[in-house]
Amino acid sequence: MTEVLSLRHLRKSFGALKVTDDVTLEVRAGEIHALIGPNGAGKSTLIAQICGELPSDAGTVHFQDRDITPLSAFKRARLGLGRSFQTTQLCLEFTVLEHVILSPDCMGGGSFNLFANPRNDAGLRDEALHWIGKAGLGGRENRQVANLAHGERRQLELAVALARKPHVLVLDEPMAGMGAEESTRMVTLLQELKGQYPMLLVEHDMDAVFTLADRVSVLVYGRVIFTGTVDQVRQDAEVRSAYLGDD
Ligand SMILES: Nc1ncnc2c1ncn2[C@@H]1O[C@H](COP(=O)(O)OP(=O)(O)OP(=O)(O)O)[C@@H](O)[C@H]1O
Ligand SMILES: [Mg+2]
Numbered sequence: 001m002t003e004v005l006s007l008r009h010l011r012k013s014f015g016a017l018k019v020t021d022d023v024t025l026e027v028r029a030g031e032i033h034a035l036i037g038p039n040g041a042g043k044s045t046l047i048a049q050i051c052g053e054l055p056s057d058a059g060t061v062h063f064q065d066r067d068i069t070p071l072s073a074f075k076r077a078r079l080g081l082g083r084s085f086q087t088t089q090l091c092l093e094f095t096v097l098e099h100v101i102l103s104p105d106c107m108g109g110g111s112f113n114l115f116a117n118p119r120n121d122a123g124l125r126d127e128a129l130h131w132i133g134k135a136g137l138g139g140r141e142n143r144q145v146a147n148l149a150h151g152e153r154r155q156l157e158l159a160v161a162l163a164r165k166p167h168v169l170v171l172d173e174p175m176a177g178m179g180a181e182e183s184t185r186m187v188t189l190l191q192e193l194k195g196q197y198p199m200l201l202v203e204h205d206m207d208a209v210f211t212l213a214d215r216v217s218v219l220v221y222g223r224v225i226f227t228g229t230v231d232q233v234r235q236d237a238e239v240r241s242a243y244l245g246d247d
Contacts, residue, residue, distance in 0.1 A: 002029040003062070004168050004198045005081075010049055010059035012042075012222075019045045021222035023059070027168060032190070032199045034209045037219035043202045044086055046219070047172050050200070051083050052076045064167060082166025082197075084157045086173045092146040096137055096156055099145060100128040103160045128163065135159035136189050151182030158189065169199045175208055187211055210234070 005027040012020035019042040027033045035043055048054035050061055052073035060069045068076050077083075091099060101124050132141050135158040140148070148156065154174055161169060174190070175183045187208050190199070194212065203209050209216060209230075216233040218226040226232075226239050233239055 003027070004029050004064060005050070005170075005200065006062040007046075007050065008060045008062070010046065010061070011057045012045055012049055012054065013057060019222050020049060020056070023219070023222070023224055025217050025224055025227060027198050027200050028215075029198055030195050031214040032194055032201055032212050034201045034203055034213035034216045035219060036203065036206070036209060036216060041219045042222040043219055044172055045222075047083065047170055047200075047202065050170055051081060077164065080165065080167030081170065082161045082164055082168065083170040084154075084161050084172060084174055086176055086202075088150075088153050088157060090145050090153055090156060092144070094145055095142050096132060096145065096148070096159075097125065097128055097141040099156060100131055100159050100163050101125070103163065131159045131163040132156075134162055134189075134193070136185060149182070151178050151185060154178065154182075154186065155189065158186075162193075166197060169193075169197045171199060172202045173204065174201070175203060175205050183208060 003026040007023055007025050010020050010023040011018070023046060025033070035046070037043055045054065049056045052068070052071060052075070056069070060067055062068065063076070063079060063081055066079070068079065068081075071079075094102065129138075129141060132138060135155045137152060137155050137159060140152065145153065145156065158174065175186050178186065183205060190201070190212055193199075201209070201212065213230055215227060215229055217224050218233065218239050226236055228236065
């Protein structure tokens with residue numbers, strides 16, 4: 001089985017607090033690997049270590065057979081490590097289309113002609129519209145971000161991530177703060193992307209996890225206590241008592 005992303009014995013402490021405690025896991029080609037765990041388990045910290053925003057105290061991150069542990073977040077993104085954040089990070093004054101065209105590293109690799117307005121480039125526009133459509137925002141390209149609903153903003157973040165042409169997607173709670181209808185829409189979008197992009201999906205919504213994931217890892221106090229298929233995770237007694245409840 002081909003591993004796209006492979007974490008080996010990662011560690012991170014903040015002072016005396018061990019937040020990532022010897023984490024080893026991999027994301028395989030084509031799979032959605034969900035990472036679940038209670039609040040404060042260390043999920044976002046682990047993502048920051050994977051994406052290079054936070055240096056690890058020990059351990060390695062391999063991406064497509066390359067050791068990326070020493071690389072900056074910028075270089076990791078350029079190699080195709082795509083990510084979304086737990087809270088939205090958007091420019092409210094842009095339109096949807098402008099956001100996708102002008103976000104760093106989206107399309108054209110940032111190699112714009114400095115004397116041309118990228119907003120008027122027909123090729124960039126068409127490509128941006130393609131990614132906007134993939135993220136379910138077709139028809140809303142001229143809306144200002146400030147006027148988008150919360151769920152639509154999260155879809156725009158997905159469009160931005162896709163426009164960077166990632167080889168893996170690392171998504172930190174893409175359904176966070178969404179209502180039921182918005183969550184269902186995001187699950188459908190991620191289902192459509194399944195198989196095209198391997199994903200590491202941090203998510204609290206267990207219905208979404210059980211619908212989308214091929215495998216699930218459970219993080220508790222910075223340790224992976226279990227990795228298995230959705231059926232295995234449902235049945236595991238330790239996981240049930242640590243996270244899912246015993247009902
Ligand atoms: N920069 C930091 N300095 C000190 N402690 C931190 C820092 N970042 C995170 N922590 C602590 O590390 C632990 C893990 O936080 P993290 O945000 O990774 O958890 P999480 O699993 O993503 O939680 P949630 O489900 O609420 O998003 C928490 O106890 C948090 O307070
Ligand atoms: Mg988090």
